[in-house]
Amino acid sequence: MSNKTKSKGTQELSYQVVLSYKVSHNYPLKTFLIECKDKLNECIDMIWNNIEYTKKDKPKLPKSNEFKRNLRNKLLENWSYASHYIDGIIKTAYSILQSWASNYKRGYRTKTKPVVERLFVRVKTTLIKYDKERAEIRITIKPRKEYLTLNIKNEWFFDKVKDLTIGEIILKENEAFLTFKDNLNYSDKDIIVGVDSNLKSLDLFHPIEGWIRIDLTELHRLKEVYDKKIDGLKKLLKKCPLRVLRKINRLFERRRNRVKDFLHKLTTQLSRLFPDAIFVFEDLNKRRMYKNKHFNRRIDRANWNGIIEKISYKAIVILVNPAYTSTTCPICGSKMESQEGQVVCYNCSNSFNRQVVGCFNIFKRGLNVIKRFMGGSGVISERSDENLKTVRFLCPRQGQRSLLRD
Numbered sequence: 001m002s003n004k005t006k007s008k009g010t011q012e013l014s015y016q017v018v019l020s021y022k023v024s025h026n027y028p029l030k031t032f033l034i035e036c037k038d039k040l041n042e043c044i045d046m047i048w049n050n051i052e053y054t055k056k057d058k059p060k061l062p063k064s065n066e067f068k069r070n071l072r073n074k075l076l077e078n079w080s081y082a083s084h085y086i087d088g089i090i091k092t093a094y095s096i097l098q099s100w101a102s103n104y105k106r107g108y109r110t111k112t113k114p115v116v117e118r119l120f121v122r123v124k125t126t127l128i129k130y131d132k133e134r135a136e137i138r139i140t141i142k143p144r145k146e147y148l149t150l151n152i153k154n155e156w157f158f159d160k161v162k163d164l165t166i167g168e169i170i171l172k173e174n175e176a177f178l179t180f181k182d183n184l185n186y187s188d189k190d191i192i193v194g195v196d197s198n199l200k201s202l203d204l205f206h207p208i209e210g211w212i213r214i215d216l217t218e219l220h221r222l223k224e225v226y227d228k229k230i231d232g233l234k235k236l237l238k239k240c241p242l243r244v245l246r247k248i249n250r251l252f253e254r255r256r257n258r259v260k261d262f263l264h265k266l267t268t269q270l271s272r273l274f275p276d277a278i279f280v281f282e283d284l285n286k287r288r289m290y291k292n293k294h295f296n297r298r299i300d301r302a303n304w305n306g307i308i309e310k311i312s313y314k315a316i317v318i319l320v321n322p323a324y325t326s327t328t329c330p331i332c333g334s335k336m337e338s339q340e341g342q343v344v345c346y347n348c349s350n351s352f353n354r355q356v357v358g359c360f361n362i363f364k365r366g367l368n369v370i371k372r373f374m375g376g377s378g379v380i381s382e383r384s385d386e387n388l389k390t391v392r393f394l395c396p397r398q399g400q401r402s403l404l405r406d
Helices: 030-048 065-075 084-105 217-234 241-273 293-300 304-311 354-374
Strands: 002-006 013-024 121-123 128-131 136-142 146-151 165-171 175-185 191-197 201-206 210-215 277-282 316-320 337-339 342-345 350-353 388-392
Touching: 030 065, 030 084, 030 121, 065 084, 084 121, 128 165, 136 165, 191 354, 201 354, 210 354, 217 241, 241 304, 277 304, 277 354, 304 316, 316 354, 342 354, 350 354
Parallel strands: 191 277, 210 388, 277 316
Antiparallel strands: 002 013, 013 175, 121 165, 128 136, 136 146, 165 175, 191 201, 201 210, 337 342, 342 350
């Protein structure tokens, strides 16, 4: 998770990284969480009944101050817990319905009201007291009556977060998700790296190193192996469903864990390989790429969002528009035609490698974003030669624990 904010009165742009960790607790919260769930569904009902649709059938959520004030007062009726929880419930309801509205506009959802079934509640920072010396987090359930205390001194992540600012907390029945905020600064970074996301590789443009390719074939092989095992077990579902389902769930969990391990190691080494870099990725949407059954499976095995999510915990990430990055001439800006990995510009009579063009155009778009905030200061924009450097990353199981350059 990440958030960008611009400081007032200066050209300095700060960047906020939010770290999240899970801790267990044995506090009896089920009754409280059920009431929060009921209030959340009630809040969604009230907002849903006041949604207006435009002439183009686009939903418009009610956001007037008067409506929100009446909504809050209505939800506070018969509420015995801290009133700030109602603010979190309203925020969550709007977040759910805004997500539904966004997907409805794209044709991914119907006019079916979302219903919350899971037990959880968001805790605002006003209900949290964090004692850094004692490593204790006190959460108010009922003001001056009931509190939940979490001690994180013996948790594995305490040394990483002991000096950070605590953010919102998500409470569940037997666990809590803690968030901590860490501020970074764009002016500390010297390099922009453009990243072109492909099915089985990441193509990077580094202004000094040139073109670097990260081979992700091993990640696809790992997913394909587990997919074949799962597909084979699905054929046996009718014979012994319970036993097969247990095995399928176990394989899904193992597949998920191995993919997470791979992505964590990959992004950690990328952040170490380019410690002073701002990474520029394409804001891709897989749903727009679906064509047929076999190609869709290949697209689903690509972990673009997973890579962006993992590396955003370790470095600054910017997302840019992916449109025409591989078919725009980097010299004259004209549209080019593709020819088996090569793209040709008939306007300036130049031919380029498609992957080089893609990552270089992404690099340029990221550079323009930074220049709008910083005026280009602290950014190296010189372009080097287009030498190819292939970087392969394999799972530790194969004995390869670091990035190797050919």
